[in-house]
Amino acid sequence: MNHKTLFISVFLWAAIAASSHANQLKGIVQVYLSQANDLASYQNQGTGILRYDENKLGVQQALLSGDLDLSSSLSLNVVANYYQDGEQNLGFTQAQLIYKPLSNDTVRFKGRAGFFYPRVSLENVDDGWLSPFTYTQSAINSWIGEELRTAGVEFSLYSPGRARNSPWSWELIAAGYKANDPLGTLISWRGFAMHDRQSLHNDKIRFAPYPTVIDREIIWHPSYVEPFHELDGDLGVYIGVHANYFNRTTFRYYYFDNLTDPLEINEQSLYGWRTKFHSMSFQHKFTPKTRVISQWMSGSTLMGERFVFVDFNAWYVMLSHKINQHRFSARFDRFIVQEDDAIPVDQNDSDGMGLTFAWRYDLDTRWQLGFEQHFNRNSAQNRATLGLPVDTNQQQSLFVVQFRW
Numbered sequence: 001m002n003h004k005t006l007f008i009s010v011f012l013w014a015a016i017a018a019s020s021h022a023n024q025l026k027g028i029v030q031v032y033l034s035q036a037n038d039l040a041s042y043q044n045q046g047t048g049i050l051r052y053d054e055n056k057l058g059v060q061q062a063l064l065s066g067d068l069d070l071s072s073s074l075s076l077n078v079v080a081n082y083y084q085d086g087e088q089n090l091g092f093t094q095a096q097l098i099y100k101p102l103s104n105d106t107v108r109f110k111g112r113a114g115f116f117y118p119r120v121s122l123e124n125v126d127d128g129w130l131s132p133f134t135y136t137q138s139a140i141n142s143w144i145g146e147e148l149r150t151a152g153v154e155f156s157l158y159s160p161g162r163a164r165n166s167p168w169s170w171e172l173i174a175a176g177y178k179a180n181d182p183l184g185t186l187i188s189w190r191g192f193a194m195h196d197r198q199s200l201h202n203d204k205i206r207f208a209p210y211p212t213v214i215d216r217e218i219i220w221h222p223s224y225v226e227p228f229h230e231l232d233g234d235l236g237v238y239i240g241v242h243a244n245y246f247n248r249t250t251f252r253y254y255y256f257d258n259l260t261d262p263l264e265i266n267e268q269s270l271y272g273w274r275t276k277f278h279s280m281s282f283q284h285k286f287t288p289k290t291r292v293i294s295q296w297m298s299g300s301t302l303m304g305e306r307f308v309f310v311d312f313n314a315w316y317v318m319l320s321h322k323i324n325q326h327r328f329s330a331r332f333d334r335f336i337v338q339e340d341d342a343i344p345v346d347q348n349d350s351d352g353m354g355l356t357f358a359w360r361y362d363l364d365t366r367w368q369l370g371f372e373q374h375f376n377r378n379s380a381q382n383r384a385t386l387g388l389p390v391d392t393n394q395q396q397s398l399f400v401v402q403f404r405w
Contacts, residue, residue: 352378
């Protein structure tokens with residue numbers, strides 16, 4: 001583990017824990033029992049797109065989320081995570097200063113700075129950017145959790161409907177950020193995956209050692225990516241629009257462009273990737289207990305002198321219904337990556353579809369039981385370079401016990 005990351009994590013948590021002004025300190029621990037097919041996971045440098053590839057008992061999630069009020073308008077939020085799998089096991093996934101002054105104006109201002117998620121997801125709305133609906137997240141938000149984070153500042157103008165006696169609330173968002181220049185590496189060479197592991201600050205995500213990637217005569221890139229690097233010194237940007245009708249129908253649109261120089265490369269042979277995309281999210285609550293959530297993303301990424309260029313598209317639709325302490329959710333995912341680059345031997349086309357069914361039962365305010373069954377069918381052309389079938393079917397069953405405080 002990176003010692004600098006450990007020091008920062010411990011320091012931030014000590015500051016929150018030692019303060020009598022900390023108004024919230026939350027924790028979540030999830031223990032799982034998995035049953036999965038034996039295609040090696042990307043976590044083990046295989047070509048499978050699921051997190052687990054064996055029958056196993058372990059810790060799925062362990063996190064602490066703390067909020068410290070520094071003043072009436074300024075607060076600090078830190079989320080620290082522990083994972084058994086992956087290259088780095090302990091660190092933080094979010095650390096942000098939030099500025100939100102009290103105001104009675106119809107149009108108000110707020111902002112935040114640090115290391116945080118853009119608010120593109122209507123799926124990952126639980127503490128620590130988890131999903132309260134399923135354990136295996138959508139392909140879109142699995143990728144965001146892996147490769148995308150805002151290391152910068154975000155500014156918002158917003159207007160609550162109640163301040164204008166209107167059923168509509170709206171928000172305009174703009175941000176500048178750095179340290180996300182390798183964004184696009186995984187989606188190009190591995191393709192979309194489906195899981196719930198978030199990359200820690202200074203984390204390293206491995207993928208299969210495809211010969212066309214690691215060969216010095218072709219591309220020469222290590223079979224891993226460290227997604228939160230700054231390579232060219234330039235700012236990336238995103239803009240967003242939120243609209244909410246009667247707190248029942250919600251729409252979010254974002255446009256991202258990391259503005260990275262695709263010719264930049266560091267001493268590890270990690271390249272800059274010029275990645276840009278549109279994202280639209282939608283939620284409608286039919287009743288307080290039944291809702292539909294959907295998201296669509298479309299974009300492209302470029303590395304080198306068109307050494308790699310891919311277009312990617314993904315979408316999902318999820319229906320979730322709550323009956324007393326039971327929540328039932330079903331989601332369908334579709335995801336496609338298509339290449340059009342200068343190195344045809346490096347085949348990066350991939351696609352797939354997934355079906356996820358989840359049941360979660362609240363025993364009380366702290367304990368929850370859950371079961372999830374996930375199926376997907378996916379293909380990746382670069383599996384052939386490892387002597388593996390291009391097409392595969394994967395399934396994963398999870399039984400989960402959650403405790404929170």
